[in-house]
Amino acid sequence: MKRITFLAFTLFMCNIMFAQQALWGGEAIVSPEIHKDNSVTFRLRAPKAIKVEVTGDFLAPQKMETEFGTFDVPGVGVLKEGENGVWEYTTPEPLASELYSYTFMVDGQRINDPANVAMIRDVSSTTNVFIIPGNPGDLYSVKDIPHGTVARRWYDSPTLKEQRRITVYTPPGYENSKETYPVFYLLHGSGGDEEAWIALGRTAQIMDNLIAQGKVKPMIVVMPNGHTQNSAAPGESSRHYIPAMGGGPREAVASMEDSFGDIIKFVENNYKVKKNKANRAIAGLSMGGMHSAAISAQYPNTFNYVGVFSAPPIASMMSRNDAERAKYAEEFVKKLEVQQKNGFDLYWIACGDTDFLYQGVIDSMKAMDEIGFDYTYRESGEGHIWKNWRLYLSEFAPMLFK
DSSP: OHHHHHHHHHHHHHHHHHHTHHHHSSOOOOOSEEOTTSOEEEEEEOTTOSOEEEEETTSOOEEEEETTEEEEEOEEEEOEEOGGGEEEEEOSSOOOSEEEEEEEEETTEEEOOTTOOOEEEETTEEEEEEEESSTTGGGGSOOSSOOOEEEEEEEEETTTTEEEEEEEEEOTTTTTOOOOBOEEEEEOOTTOOTTHHHHTSOHHHHHHHHHHTTOSOOOEEEEEOOOTTOSSSTTSSSSOOOOOTTSOSSOOSSOHHHHHHHHHHHHHHHSOBOOSGGGEEEEEETHHHHHHHHHHHHSTTTOSEEEEESSOSSGGGGOSOHHHHHHHHHHHHHHHHHHHHHOOSEEEEEEETTOTTHHHHHHHHHHHHHTTOOOEEEEESSOSSHHHHHHHHHHHGGGTTO
16 A cells, blocks of 8 residues: 555656656746847757748748639748757747747647647647737737636527537626626637637637727627537537538538527527617628628628628629529528618628638629628738738727617
């Protein structure tokens, strides 16, 4: 018995020493190191490596041709080996304020930065992140201000015949308030899930900061899982799957449009909300933008604010089949006419000028112009990237519920 106890104690102490090795010995590596001029140094200890690179969206993008069009992909920087097997790369110029992601490549093998605990998953890849202070970086950072609450909830979806997971942001003071709040439904893209906007989109930080600045009315933000074939993000349900663009191979029981009423019902039965059109908004990015357009058209007197980010509001504009494209565009335009007749305060479309969906957005707006549909268009630089979607959220939210 004493022998077993001693062995257990020894293993316990080894684990502690391994976990706290930075305290017990070994030189700590600082990476990334943000300098006063906002240039950044990346470091990695890899004494046996032949070549070490860093790739991330802080570097000039490269072009990649795909069957869906031309995409911008992160550039590559080459690290130089220094003393004690520590490789180093410093950006040649200061970086603009922003949230950036990056990973290392060691002899062709992608690895995360072991010196940086800040990581975010995007589809099936996990990358390190860092924020350069200033505008808009400060908006994406945690500040010493009142904070809202982020909760993961499960709701019943009779339409999809299952329990589904949803992320809900409630504003500072919600728990002790007797007030009711407007609701903003915020939808992710093809590679995302109910974690995407809260992690990559920095929704909680953006909302906390804008509310503290008096630029946004306190509201509840609801972020559902838009893949109706998956009940929750990978690792959060009994269904094990590898995250992929489009959500995975399982066949959906019903569409996001048909099942969205289940989400509204759950929110309005479980949260202190204003239950009318004037106090409902919906927006989304890419696939979620098309969902927002389709849902608001299918329920044409439900949302007073609609945001379509980096997506053609008329989804069939993406079709390469001219006959199919024209048929479904005509059907959708009829729904838009009903939506316009019912009225709304804001229909906001935003897209980057190098986005691979840009032409579909332009074509959609031409069709909307033909019926005199009332929308506002915001064109930014760059492409189909989170940098734009965080920007769009920070601009769209202040326009809501005025």
